[in-house]
Amino acid sequence: MNKNKKILHLTPTDIRYDSRIIKELKSLEKLEMATILAFGIDDDEGHKYELKPMPYVRTFNLISKKINFLPRPVKYFLNLLEAIVILSIPAIKYKPQIIHCHDTLYLPIALLVKMFCKSELIYDAHELESQKYGQSVLLSKTTLLIEKISWRYIDVLITVSPSIIDWYQKNLGNKESLLMLNSPELKLENFDAISNNYLREKFNIPENCKIFIYLGIIGKGRGIDLYLDIFQEPEINSHIVFIGYGEYTNKVQSTSLKHKNIHYHSAVKHDDVVEIAQSADVGLVIIEEVSLSCYYCLPNKLFEYAFSGLYVLASNFPDMEKIVKDYNLGIVCSVDSESIKKAIIELEHLKIDRSTKDLHELSWSSQSDKLINLYKGLLNH
Secondary structure, eight states, X not given: OOOXXXXXXXXXXXXXXXXXXXXXXXXXXXXXXXXXXXXXXXXOOOOSOOOOOXXXXXXXXXXXXXXXXXXXXXXXXXXXXXXXXXXXXHHHHHOOSEEEEESSTTHHHHHHHHHHHOOEEXXXXXXXXXXXXXXXXXXXXXXXXXXXXXXXXXXXXXXSOHHHHHXXXXXXXXXXXXXXXXXXXXXXXXXXXXXXXXXXXXXXXXXXXXXXXXXXXXXXXXXXXXXXXXXXXXTOOOEEEEESOSTTHHHHHHHHHHOTTEEEEOOOOGGGHHHHHTTSSEEEEOOOOXXXXXXXXXXXXXXXXXXXXXXXXXXXXXXXXXXXXXTTOEEEEOSSHHXXXXXXXXXXXXXXXXXXXXXXXXXXXXXXXXXXXXXXXHHHO
16 A cells, blocks of 8 residues: 555654654554654753664754753743744655644644645643643743644644543633553563562562662652652661652662662663563652642553552542552552651552453553554544
């Protein structure tokens, strides 16, 4: 079959290290009627691992990203202007039938391409974009303004939790929407490739101590300080392993040198996360309520823990609590030191059920099928 349909993905992130976009692109490779092109930006963050090259991914360098002395909103505006100049012409020349825009910043570019090419436009909001943690009031309002201006031209909204879909529908208007969870891509043939004792052996953790694991960005709003304080308490018998990188990495590493039950593991490839996590007992998903986006989140590590067979300790936020309870994944608690400590001590004495659960609806295979069906409908239309 001739691949006469064209799909273009646009993102201000570095696709090579953006697991959600990579999974989506791999899923779309199954569309025999279409060719794919994806434009991303080099983030120059010094990642410690390289991923397999994807021939249809083009990574651009923005000079304006290297200007660090300007206020954040000004820098974002310059990034957008430069990106419009660099990306718009090759995007329009490509003449895509579908533009899949990730994040708000590049919606103006997507609208420009849609105007010239009469494309269908998918807006993939990886979180509640105008209510993200760490944004200034000005940036938050600008983000919402871009979304409001773009909303009538967007054909489909994709996002990561039911509450975020509800927020967009209520605040911007009804729109065809697709829920795509941040589920891991499982390599079933390698599911048992890493010994269940990997972390225990690597950090010499005694058999009578449970292993709690934290995966992801080691930074603000993710409970890092809470974990470090709690696992220094004499009542805690368990060990905690942090896997990832971020602004608090040095703090975690220095603390691990002083406390034998606190450990740091460098970031690993997305494909290896589930296998390594299998060797822990409990996965930690304590997200702090530092923004509405965080409150409505369904983070990828929740699903990585679930498919690793771990018991989960999560924040008692609406979407996370529903997933944890509906699929019997673990327990939730309030986001304060006393509640988390109490829950950890409770889990230390709990015989954890590691039996297999039916999690197909949460799997990336299920999310992938939904995405492919959406594309088939848009391409046929």
